Amino acid sequence: MLKVGLPRALLYYQYYPYWSVFFETLGTKVVPSPVTNEDILMSGVQNAVDDCCLPVKCYFGHVLSLQDQVDVLFVPRVVCDRIGGLQCPKILGLPDMVQGLWEPTLGIQAPTVDVRRGHAGWEQGLRAVGRRLGISGATMHRAQSNAEFAQSFYQRALEGGLVTHEAYQATRRAVGLPAMVCRNKQGRFAAAELKIGVLGHPYLIYDPYLSQDLLARLNSFGVTPITAEMVPGALVSAGNARLVKPLFWSLGQRILGAAAHFLDGHVDGVIHLTSFGCGPDSLVGEMIARWARRGKRVPFMSLSFDEHSGEAGLVTRLEAFVDMLKRRAVR
Amino acid sequence: MKVTFPRMGYLDIPLRSILQDLGLTVVTPPPCTARTVALGTRHSPEFACYPFKLNIGNYLEAFAQGADTILMAGGSGPCRFGYYAQVQREILTDLGYQFEMLVLEPPRGQIDVLLRQLAKLTGHPDLRTVWRAFRLGWEKINALDALERKAMATRAYEMQRGAVTRLLAKAVKEVDAAASVLETRLARRRGEEAMAAMAKKRRQALRIGIVGEIYTVLEPFANMRVAERLGEMGVEVERALFLGDWIRTNLFLDALGLRRERPEVRAARPFVNHFVGGEGRESVGNTVLYSKRGFDGVLQLGPLTCMPEIVAEGILPRVSRELGIPCMTLMFDEHAGEAGILTRLEAFVELMERRRRAKGERSEGGKMLSGN
Numbered sequence: 001m002l003k004v005g006l007p008r009a010l011l012y013y014q015y016y017p018y019w020s021v022f023f024e025t026l027g028t029k030v031v032p033s034p035v036t037n038e039d040i041l042m043s044g045v046q047n048a049v050d051d052c053c054l055p056v057k058c059y060f061g062h063v064l065s066l067q068d069q070v071d072v073l074f075v076p077r078v079v080c081d082r083i084g085g086l087q088c089p090k091i092l093g094l095p096d097m098v099q100g101l102w103e104p105t106l107g108i109q110a111p112t113v114d115v116r117r118g119h120a121g122w123e124q125g126l127r128a129v130g131r132r133l134g135i136s137g138a139t140m141h142r143a144q145s146n147a148e149f150a151q152s153f154y155q156r157a158l159e160g161g162l163v164t165h166e167a168y169q170a171t172r173r174a175v176g177l178p179a180m181v182c183r184n185k186q187g188r189f190a191a192a193e194l195k196i197g198v199l200g201h202p203y204l205i206y207d208p209y210l211s212q213d214l215l216a217r218l219n220s221f222g223v224t225p226i227t228a229e230m231v232p233g234a235l236v237s238a239g240n241a242r243l244v245k246p247l248f249w250s251l252g253q254r255i256l257g258a259a260a261h262f263l264d265g266h267v268d269g270v271i272h273l274t275s276f277g278c279g280p281d282s283l284v285g286e287m288i289a290r291w292a293r294r295g296k297r298v299p300f301m302s303l304s305f306d307e308h309s310g311e312a313g314l315v316t317r318l319e320a321f322v323d324m325l326k327r328r329a330v331r
Numbered sequence: 332m333k334v335t336f337p338r339m340g341y342l343d344i345p346l347r348s349i350l351q352d353l354g355l356t357v358v359t360p361p362p363c364t365a366r367t368v369a370l371g372t373r374h375s376p377e378f379a380c381y382p383f384k385l386n387i388g389n390y391l392e393a394f395a396q397g398a399d400t401i402l403m404a405g406g407s408g409p410c411r412f413g414y415y416a417q418v419q420r421e422i423l424t425d426l427g428y429q430f431e432m433l434v435l436e437p438p439r440g441q442i443d444v445l446l447r448q449l450a451k452l453t454g455h456p457d458l459r460t461v462w463r464a465f466r467l468g469w470e471k472i473n474a475l476d477a478l479e480r481k482a483m484a485t486r487a488y489e490m491q492r493g494a495v496t497r498l499l500a501k502a503v504k505e506v507d508a509a510a511s512v513l514e515t516r517l518a519r520r521r522g523e524e525a526m527a528a529m530a531k532k533r534r535q536a537l538r539i540g541i542v543g544e545i546y547t548v549l550e551p552f553a554n555m556r557v558a559e560r561l562g563e564m565g566v567e568v569e570r571a572l573f574l575g576d577w578i579r580t581n582l583f584l585d586a587l588g589l590r591r592e593r594p595e596v597r598a599a600r601p602f603v604n605h606f607v608g609g610e611g612r613e614s615v616g617n618t619v620l621y622s623k624r625g626f627d628g629v630l631q632l633g634p635l636t637c638m639p640e641i642v643a644e645g646i647l648p649r650v651s652r653e654l655g656i657p658c659m660t661l662m663f664d665e666h667a668g669e670a671g672i673l674t675r676l677e678a679f680v681e682l683m684e685r686r687r688r689a690k691g692e693r694s695e696g697g698k699m700l701s702g703n
Contacts, residue, residue: 049645051636051662077605086409089608093642096603100649112605245417245434248408274378279411279638282378283418290421 002028002133005070005104007062008035010055010091011078013164013202017171019074021150022126024177025143026135031070033062036209040065045307047101053277054306055203056090056097058210063098072106072133073098076125079114085250088280106133122147150175158229163189163215164206189219194325197262197298198225199255199288200273201281210305211273212314221322226267228258235261252284259288262298269299269325276306299325332431333358334452335393336402337386340549341475342574344507345468350402352464353453358398360389363552367392372665374422381553381634381664382546383415387422394428402452405436410609410639412546437581469575470512474519476573478502483570485526486562487536496559498525536567537683540621542614543632544640548572553663554632555672561630564680569626571595571617572610595620602646611639615646622656627683629656635664657682 004023006012012019012032020030034040036058044061052060066073075095078087090097095110109132111125123144130140153174157167172178196218198205205211205227218225228236239260240246240253247253255272262270272288274281285302292300301321303314334350335358336343347357361367363385371388390401401423406413416434423430433452453461482499489495502522509515539561547553548570558568580593599616606612618629631647633640644660651658659679661672 049641051641051644053636079605089409089611089638089642092409092605093603093607093611093639093645096605096607097642097645099602099646243417244420245405245414245436248413277378277636279380279636282376282380282636283411283414286376286379286418287421290425294425 002072002106003031003070004028005066005073006030006032007059007066007073007075008033009059009062009207010094010203011076011087013206015151017154017168018122018147018151021171021175021177022143022147023074025146026130026133026139028072028133031066033065036062036207038209041209041307048097051277053090053279054210054275055201055278056094057307058203058207059094060098060101063101067102070104073104073108074129075108075110077110077112079112080116080250081113081121082250083115084246084248085253086248087251088249088278109133146175155229159232161230189215189224192219192222192224194223194269194322194329195267196223196225196322196325197258197267197270198227198273199259199262199270200228201251201255201275201278202227202229204273204275204305210275212305212309212311214271214273214303214314214318217315217318218322221318222326223322226262228254231258231261247284249280249284252280255284256287259291263288263291263295263300265297267298268329269301269321271321272300272302274302274304276304299328332356332400333398334400334402335360335390335398337382337389338363338550339382339546340551340574341479341503342549344475344503345471345574346402348471348507349464349468352467353456353460355453358393358396360393360398361396363388363550367552368665374426376418378636379418380411380637382412382550383419384665385550385553386415387419390419390423394430399430401430401432403432403434405434407437408608410637412609467509467512467515470515471506471509472575472578474506474515475503476575477519478506478522480570480573481523481526483558483562483568485529485531486559487565487567488531488534489562490530490532492563494529495526495562498522498529501525534565536565537627537680537687538567538569538625539683540617540626540629541568541570541632542572542610542617542621542629542643544610544614544634544637545572545577547632547634547637547663549574553634554661555663555667555669557630557632557661557672557676560673560676561680564676566680566683569621571613571621598623602650603642607639607642609637609639611643614640614643615650618647618650618656618658619654622650622654626656627687628679629658630679631658631660633660633662635662635667637662657686 006019023030040061041058043064044057047064048057048060075098077092077095079092080086095108109129111128113122113125115121126144127140150171154167154171157170162170198215205215215225236254236257239257242260247256259270270292272285274285289300289302292298333356336346338360343359347359350357367385367388370391371384375384375387403416405416416432420432478499482495486495502518505518506515509518541548541558549572561568595613595616598619599612603612603615614631621629631644647658
């Protein structure tokens with residue numbers, strides 16, 4: 001069976017249901033790279049440009065970890081996946097940057113996804129890939145409708161408070177695919193008295209290695225983490241409407257919109273996770289920090305992650321932040 | 332109302348000329364110094380790119396001289412520059428300044444929007460005044476570009492160190508003082524002729540092409556005057572980016588919907604076949620073009636963490652390998668040290684020299700063989 005490799009990094013954390021359901025319905029075997037570990041990150045760090053941000057270095061490691069294990073590597077060029085929202089330059093240039101790391105037998109499939117240009121969204125992009133793999137039109141049509149259904153089901157499940165893994169399993173059940181064994185389980189978080197809004201790019205906060213399991217840690221401290229993906233889209237848009245000029249990064253829009261909602265007092269504290277070397281984070285984080293300082297309602301903390309982040313430092317800061325929130329709650 | 336704007340290379344000269352001719356009072360920020368950097372970094376996000384910080388420094392120094400209105404460009408991403416003005420406005424507001432920020436967003440094929448924005452700023456002057464102001468500003472941009480081009484091409488051959496830099500400074504001052512298109516043209520010709528007439532060393536200097544992010548390439552303070560230093564090391568420098576070319580493609584042709592595929596975009600195609608924001612794709616394409624023209628090396632400049640230039644930096648090693656042209660990347664921020672930059676430049680020049688010598692020996696050897 002044809003094996004399609006999906007590097008488990010960057011937009012994987014948003015589009016995994018879409019991609020995996022599409023390729024599985026086509027009858028190919030989907031091979032995601034393992035959950036990020038030290039070896040993967042280190043090989044990424046060694047093979048990417050020094051100046052790159054942490055998530056892109058991590059992506060390089062995932063691409064390399066799939067070496068000789070798959071027939072096709074899926075590295076889509078996601079330019080614009082929503083009208084009015086662009087991805088960052090490094091995601092735009094991703095297929096060009098990974099070129100030369102290694103070449104699978106059937107090549108790197110890098111469809112361009114740009115909804116601004118006619119209809120060349122996911123549908124067109126994936127259809128081109130299917131054609132190149134010699135898939136019949138009818139199968140492709142079914143795969144696409146399955147994939148679309150899966151993605152919207154997944155997004156609703158996330159907004160309903162499920163965490164990535166559980167939302168994904170529910171999605172698979174809904175589409176009629178067998179459940180997947182996954183070693184890294186992040187179930188539904190136990191409800192706790194404190195709620196903390198956790199902001200950041202999905203590929204950082206949902207990657208348990210890069211974020212050092214921050215979501216589960218918070219939960220173990222008696223906190224319910226709420227991510228931007230769990231905030232309903234209408235509230236995110238309302239938050240963004242406060243900007244003089246709308247932001248042009250789609251991931252940043254979600255983060256800023258959710259931040260505005262959180263800082264209105266819907267959570268007890270807000271944590272912004274940033275990646276070292278991330279361009280959009282530097283400006284988006286500055287906006288959030290200023291809003292928080294002006295609002296004076298919700299305590300705010302920013303955490304920067306890089307390949308040298310130590311666990312002890314993170315735990316100390318998290319504990320101090322949570323303790324402070326607990327004292328505030330008592331008062 | 333006193334208008335200011337961020338500095339970028341010689342941009343302040345044509346911009347002040349245009350704004351003053353439109354009847355505005357202008358406060359040009361003083362040239363960037365260590366103080367500008369200190370002010371900018373103190374109030375900017377730590378991981379913002381270098382131009383952001385220098386802009387903030389420029390605004391604060393201009394505010395100290397009485398400016399109360401900022402003229403800034405916008406953008407539609409995905410490079411951070413497009414959102415600079417929005418975050419800068421928040422920072423200056425939180426610092427307690429009373430000011431207005433006018434952001435010229437790229438018109439995207441709507442030239443009327445650009446004109447309306449300008450009318451709002453200038454209080455509807457008559458069209459003749461507007462035309463004249465822009466005509467003179469445009470002439471100054473072209474003159475300054477030509478003078479800089481000439482200086483970079485001739486500096487490697489100067490007999491007396493600093494001679495070209497002095498001639499350039501004198502000509503730039505004359506262009507700045509010129510009150511009409513004719514005066515500007517004369518100043519430009521005088522400057523070009525003075526550089527051409529200068530006593531010259533007889534030799535074939537190394538040739539290097541400079542590519543990269545526009546601000547870092549254009550602003551000598553942000554790139555530690557690399558073009559000048561290379562010239563003084565005896566290297567002929569050509570730059571891929573000039574203000575005039577940039578305005579021509581990104582403002583005029585784009586606004587009129589006439590933007591065609593430029594040669595650097597076509598040249599980049601085998602390596603990067605999509606826009607990646609900023610000048611990322613152009614940096615790759617221009618490297619290919621310099622290689623085809625037989626340049627000895629390419630120097631890529633950008634601010635640290637610059638997203639489009641990092642994409643290019645990741646692709647350039649492949650270009651370098653496949654086309655056999657040495658490439659070096661220098662990324663700048665407030666921590667960049669002069670000694671480190673100089674050492675790297677010297678090493679790169681030496682590498683290019685050795686390659687040229689090796690090539691020369693090989694071709695001489697070839698001649699001898701054919702002679703036998």
